Amino acid sequence: MRALLLAGPLSRAELARRLERSPASITKTTQPLLAAGLVAEDAGRIAEEPAVPGESRGRPGVPLVLLAGRHLFIGVKVTSNEVFAVRTDAAGVVQASGHRDLADVEQETVVAQILELVNELREPGEIQALGVGLAGRMSRFDDTVRHNPFLGWDEVPLAGILERATGIPTVLSEDARALTAGVQWSGPGRGMSDLAVLTVGVGVGLGIVIEDRVLAGPSGRVGRIGHMRVADSGPVCERGHRGCASAFLTTAAITQGIGVPRGRADLDLDAALALADDGDAVALRVFADAGRALGVLIAQLANTLGLPAVILAGDGLGMLAHARPSLDAALADHLDPHATRPTVVTFSSGFDEWARGAAVVACQWMLVDPPPYRTDLA
Amino acid sequence: MRALLLAGPLSRAELARRLERSPASITKTTQPLLAAGLVAEDAGRIAEEPAVPGESRGRPGVPLVLLAGRHLFIGVKVTSNEVFAVRTDAAGVVQASGHRDLADVEQETVVAQILELVNELREPGEIQALGVGLAGRMSRFDDTVRHNPFLGWDEVPLAGILERATGIPTVLSEDARALTAGVQWSGPGRGMSDLAVLTVGVGVGLGIVIEDRVLAGPSGRVGRIGHMRVADSGPVCERGHRGCASAFLTTAAITQGIGVPRGRADLDLDAALALADDGDAVALRVFADAGRALGVLIAQLANTLGLPAVILAGDGLGMLAHARPSLDAALADHLDPHATRPTVVTFSSGFDEWARGAAVVACQWMLVDPPPYRTDLA
DNA sequence: GCATTTCATTGACACGGTGAAGGAACAGGC
DNA sequence: GCCTGTTCCTTCACCGTGTCAATGAAATGC
Numbered sequence: 001m002r003a004l005l006l007a008g009p010l011s012r013a014e015l016a017r018r019l020e021r022s023p024a025s026i027t028k029t030t031q032p033l034l035a036a037g038l039v040a041e042d043a044g045r046i047a048e049e050p051a052v053p054g055e056s057r058g059r060p061g062v063p064l065v066l067l068a069g070r071h072l073f074i075g076v077k078v079t080s081n082e083v084f085a086v087r088t089d090a091a092g093v094v095q096a097s098g099h100r101d102l103a104d105v106e107q108e109t110v111v112a113q114i115l116e117l118v119n120e121l122r123e124p125g126e127i128q129a130l131g132v133g134l135a136g137r138m139s140r141f142d143d144t145v146r147h148n149p150f151l152g153w154d155e156v157p158l159a160g161i162l163e164r165a166t167g168i169p170t171v172l173s174e175d176a177r178a179l180t181a182g183v184q185w186s187g188p189g190r191g192m193s194d195l196a197v198l199t200v201g202v203g204v205g206l207g208i209v210i211e212d213r214v215l216a217g218p219s220g221r222v223g224r225i226g227h228m229r230v231a232d233s234g235p236v237c238e239r240g241h242r243g244c245a246s247a248f249l250t251t252a253a254i255t256q257g258i259g260v261p262r263g264r265a266d267l268d269l270d271a272a273l274a275l276a277d278d279g280d281a282v283a284l285r286v287f288a289d290a291g292r293a294l295g296v297l298i299a300q301l302a303n304t305l306g307l308p309a310v311i312l313a314g315d316g317l318g319m320l321a322h323a324r325p326s327l328d329a330a331l332a333d334h335l336d337p338h339a340t341r342p343t344v345v346t347f348s349s350g351f352d353e354w355a356r357g358a359a360v361v362a363c364q365w366m367l368v369d370p371p372p373y374r375t376d377l378a
Numbered sequence: 379m380r381a382l383l384l385a386g387p388l389s390r391a392e393l394a395r396r397l398e399r400s401p402a403s404i405t406k407t408t409q410p411l412l413a414a415g416l417v418a419e420d421a422g423r424i425a426e427e428p429a430v431p432g433e434s435r436g437r438p439g440v441p442l443v444l445l446a447g448r449h450l451f452i453g454v455k456v457t458s459n460e461v462f463a464v465r466t467d468a469a470g471v472v473q474a475s476g477h478r479d480l481a482d483v484e485q486e487t488v489v490a491q492i493l494e495l496v497n498e499l500r501e502p503g504e505i506q507a508l509g510v511g512l513a514g515r516m517s518r519f520d521d522t523v524r525h526n527p528f529l530g531w532d533e534v535p536l537a538g539i540l541e542r543a544t545g546i547p548t549v550l551s552e553d554a555r556a557l558t559a560g561v562q563w564s565g566p567g568r569g570m571s572d573l574a575v576l577t578v579g580v581g582v583g584l585g586i587v588i589e590d591r592v593l594a595g596p597s598g599r600v601g602r603i604g605h606m607r608v609a610d611s612g613p614v615c616e617r618g619h620r621g622c623a624s625a626f627l628t629t630a631a632i633t634q635g636i637g638v639p640r641g642r643a644d645l646d647l648d649a650a651l652a653l654a655d656d657g658d659a660v661a662l663r664v665f666a667d668a669g670r671a672l673g674v675l676i677a678q679l680a681n682t683l684g685l686p687a688v689i690l691a692g693d694g695l696g697m698l699a700h701a702r703p704s705l706d707a708a709l710a711d712h713l714d715p716h717a718t719r720p721t722v723v724t725f726s727s728g729f730d731e732w733a734r735g736a737a738v739v740a741c742q743w744m745l746v747d748p749p750p751y752r753t754d755l756a
Numbered sequence: 757g758c759a760t761t762t763c764a765t766t767g768a769c770a771c772g773g774t775g776a777a778g779g780a781a782c783a784g785g786c
Numbered sequence: 787g788c789c790t791g792t793t794c795c796t797t798c799a800c801c802g803t804g805t806c807a808a809t810g811a812a813a814t815g816c
Contacts, residue, residue: 013794025773027796058793059781137716147716206682215588215683224681224714229607229674239715296607303602304584304682305593336602337617338515338525391763403804405765436762437812 009042011061030064038071039064066090071366074121074168075359076114076132077175077351080105080150084351085117087127088359092186096121097352105151111158115165122168130162130170131362133178133354135203140216141365142172173361174216175354176223180207181214181364182357183311188347196307197347198297199314204249208305226250230296234289248293251316257286269318276322284322291323295330302335302342309343317348387420389439408442416449417442444468449744452499452546453737454492454510455553455729458483458528462729463495465505466737470564474499475730483529489539496544508540508548509740511556511732518594519743520550551739552594553732554601557691558585559592559742560735566725567689574685575725576675577692582627586683604628608674612667626671629694635664647696654700662700669701673708680713680720687721695726 012030016023033039042063068091077084079102086097098120100113118130136148143159145151159170173181180197183189189197193212199205206223208215215222226246227239235257237247247253251269258275259267261282267275276283298310312320320327327344335341347353390408394401411417420441446469455462457480464475476498478491496508514526521537523529537548551559558575561567567575571590577583584601586593593600604624605617613635615625625631629647636653637645639660645653654661676688690698698705705722713719725731 011794021772022774023795024775024797029772031796057783057791059795061794149716208683210588210593222682222684224684224717225678227681227712227714228678229609229712231607241712300603300606300678301682303605304600304679305586306600306602334605334607334619336605338527339602389763399803400805401764402766402806407803409765435760435814437764437814439763 009063009065011063013061015064037067039066041065068093071128071363072125073359073362073366074118074127074130075178075355075357075362076117076130077178077354077358078110078114078132078134078151079351082351083110083113083117084355085114085121086352086355086359087121088356088363090128090363092182092356092360092363094352094356095124097355099351105153107153107156110151111161111165114162118162118166118168122166127168129362129366130166130168131178131358131360131365132158132162132170132172133175133358133361134158134172135175138172138174140173140177140214141361143170145172169362169366171362171365173358175357176205176207177214177216178357178361179205179313179349179354180209180357182353182360183207183313183347184209184212184214185360185364187311187353188345189309189311192309194305194307195309195311196301196305197311197313198294198301200249200294200312200316200319201314202251204245204297205314206301208301208307210305225297228297228300230293230300231289245293245297248290249316254286254290254316254319257289258283269316273318273321287319287322288326290319291326292330294323295327295332296334298327298342298344299331299334302331302339306339307342308340309345311345311347313347313349313353315350317346320346387441387443389441391439393442415445417444419443446471449506449741450503451737451740451744452496452505452508453556453733453735453740454495454508455556455732455736456488456492456510456512456529457729460729461488461491461495462733463492463499464730464733464737465499466734466741468506468741470560470734470738470741472730472734473502475733477729483531485531485534488529489536489543492540493543496540496546500544500546505546507740507744508544508546509556509736509738509743510536510540510548510550511553511736511739512536512550513553516550516552518551518555518592519739521548523550547744549740549743551736553735554583554585555592555594556735556739557583557727557732558587558735560731560738561585561689561691561725562587562590562592563738563742565689565731566723567687570687572683572685573687573689574679574683575689575691576672576679578627578672578690578694578697579629579692582623582675583692584679586679586685588683603675606675606678608671608678609667623671623675626668627694632664632668632694632697635667636661647694651696651699665697665700666704668697669704670708672701673705673710674712676705676720676722677709677712680717684717685720686718687723689723689725691725691727691731693728695724698724 012026013023016026030039042065068089071090072087074085074087081102082099083102084099086094088094098117100117102113103109134145134148135150137146143157145153145156145158147154159172162170176199183197189195195209197207204226206225208222227241227244229243230245231243234243235247235253236242237244255267255269255272258272259265272283276287301307301310390404391401394404408417420443446467449468450465452463452465459480460477461480462477464472466472476495478495480491481487512523512526513528515524521535523531523534523536525532537550540548554577561575567573573587575585582604584603586600605619605622607622609621612621613625614620615622633645633647633650636650637643650661654665679685679688
């Protein structure tokens with residue numbers, strides 16, 4: 001119920017229509033929330049503006065707003081060499097953030113750094129839940145790291161470890177899915193019920209939202225699209241596939257694709273972009289190829305799932321400055337004749353956004369699936 | 379509730395575990411169903427066999443079975459030149475079937491033929507619902523044919539027309555999705571909660587089931603995979619894409635791919651298969667390419683959605699006799715290193731199976747979303 | 757026979773939903 | 787200003803569906 005309040009300040013009548021419930025039901029369910037201070041009537045009447053002017057007959061509704069500040073969440077994103085953490089409110093607004101470098105990927109090291117960050121961020125009030133985003137196989141709302149190639153972990157019961165150390169209910173989530181949840185809950189995809197989030201960076205990641213649900217798949221394996229074939233020819237990825245997505249889109253593929261012919265093996269992404277800015281032919285070609293690969297991927301997603309919107313994110317997104325034309329061309333070319341063209345939104349986001357996604361997952365976890373042990377504490 | 383009874387005869391306790399409800403709840407909800415004769419206690423104790431022998435302690439459960447015969451459904455599949463219809467019970471078992479040729483695709487002609495078939499099949503008892511499967515864009519449980527390229531229809535309120543003429547509640551469904559529903563409900567995918575159905579024939583179709591739900595997409599556009607790129611090179615499809623799925627897999631692509639070099643423009647699929655049986659090099663190559671295309675498609679699906687099972691269906695399935703080795707090789711090659719290999723099941727089905735799927739959709743529609751006007755009649 | 761185990765039923769009860777009825781707040785016409 | 791129409795919100799009685807706790811029933815194994 002509270003979940004849909006996040007679609008903005010809404011009057012009770014509007015809520016009833018959106019949730020397909022009777023007005024009586026809304027009144028009843030919101031009363032305890034009002035008393036508990038979780039929602040409030042908005043005296044400002046913000047939401048009345050977009051109403052059609054001619055329809056101003058009748059008693060105006062009293063908008064309800066979620067007092068998001070009442071509930072705090074912490075989200076953590078773990079990469080192979082860094083840990084990022086943010087504290088957010090229930091609306092997913094970041095209040096504070098922090099980060100630590102990782103000396104190694106030992107369990108003790110990582111857990112210690114996470115705990116430091118959590119203790120740093122938790123001080124202003126009670127934290128409702130802690131969400132941790134990591135790469136690798138995990139179900140939605142998991143408690144164990146099944147397999148993480150970057151950390152070299154297998155079957156680590158991280159949620160339990162953190163819960164015991166912090167006293168905060170903790171949930172794990174696959175990172176691309178956490179980012180997707182963040183995007184859909186309170187990011188550029190807010191209010192959309194169907195979208196995909198395509199991330200480009202060290203790898204190629206994918207999160208899918210269908211009918212307001214973030215897909216997890218039977219064993220948390222949704223979104224392995226790194227080896228989708230996107231072109232007739234082109235570079236070969238590390239598994240020997242010619243023309244697969246990883247071979248065009250990962251940061252390593254791009255820096256090597258430009259650096260090797262230009263004799264600069266240590267080229268980084270910024271330098272590659274600078275080369276392209278200066279009109280370097282190799283760089284422009286590599287970026288154009290990357291754009292084409294992205295366009296094909298987006299078209300394939302739109303064809304397969306009929307998605308109306310695709311959101312691009314990740315630290316490799318800078319390429320779009322040079323890749324956008326070929327992306328658009330490839331998208332138009334590969335789209336099914338009867339499919340509607342999906343809206344492509346770019347979302348430049350740092351690692352904070354991944355951590356924020358983990359916090360959003362924690363928030364959703366509390367809303368849909370309050371952990372039983374919380375009642376023990378109450 | 380009844381929906382999960384279709385997962386086989388189950389004891390009440392087993393039902394409670396599967397539905398995550400309390401045993402008390404199961405007893406209460408099944409009592410009126412028992413009284414109404416919709417379910418029955420199965421004296422034969424069929425389902426007790428697969429239990430682990432060592433766990434035979436305690437009072438054995440009384441299996442409940444759905445008396446499927448109490449509810450009848452009719453499913454109709456409309457192609458550009460034929461209409462197929464079947465009568466099934468609630469379990470999706472076909473009791474009778476029929477078919478008509480279509481002289482043309484005028485609305486009156488098609489409706490008249492459907493009505494003839496329905497009246498032929500409806501006589502033994504009350505029909506609960508009528509499901510119609512057609513190609514084209516439609517939402518799940520739609521009532522209007524939005525756009526059907528084969529019939530040349532746009533915005534035809536077919537459900538209303540048939541409802542008025544027959545007095546049976548009617549629902550429309552996109553045909554690949556109907557087939558998928560049939561496969562998952564009572565076909566080879568019975569009991570699986572995640573699977574894809576890939577159809578090969580005049581076109582290439584796809585239906586997806588995730589978490590027990592048949593995906594429809596925001597506007598019924600799931601599953602347009604005809605133009606997915608599956609190879610570096612190869613024939614060109616009618617839209618000019620080199621190496622796309624349609625160019626390898628449709629019946630037309632195969633018959634032309636073999637018929638043109640062999641100078642037999644009128645070659646049909648059976649003749650093409652016969653050529654391959656005789657060791658014709660061109661035919662063997664075309665079928666091997668088709669298998670490779672299928673393997674890549676399956677791998678891409680498995681990677682994108684993490685599906686554990688893919689079911690192949692459609693009238694073009696005969697190719698597998700010669701295409702299976704290349705299919706398996708391509709599947710292994712393109713699967714993500716960390717993905718589990720999906721089970722690939724072949725399901726040889728005629729058009730009756732498509733009609734049966736439409737009947738299953740009608741059954742599901744009644745179970746999850748009983749149409750309000752039925753109460754008017756009662 | 758008895759303990760053990762699992763299944764199934766019952767009754768008291770809570771929660772979330774509905775429909776009907778009625779009061780409250782606004783706009784507009786007279 | 788007052789009535790009317792409209793929409794919003796609340797209250798009340800009620801129902802359906804679920805739970806918990808207690809009890810009985812049917813099997814196995816010692």
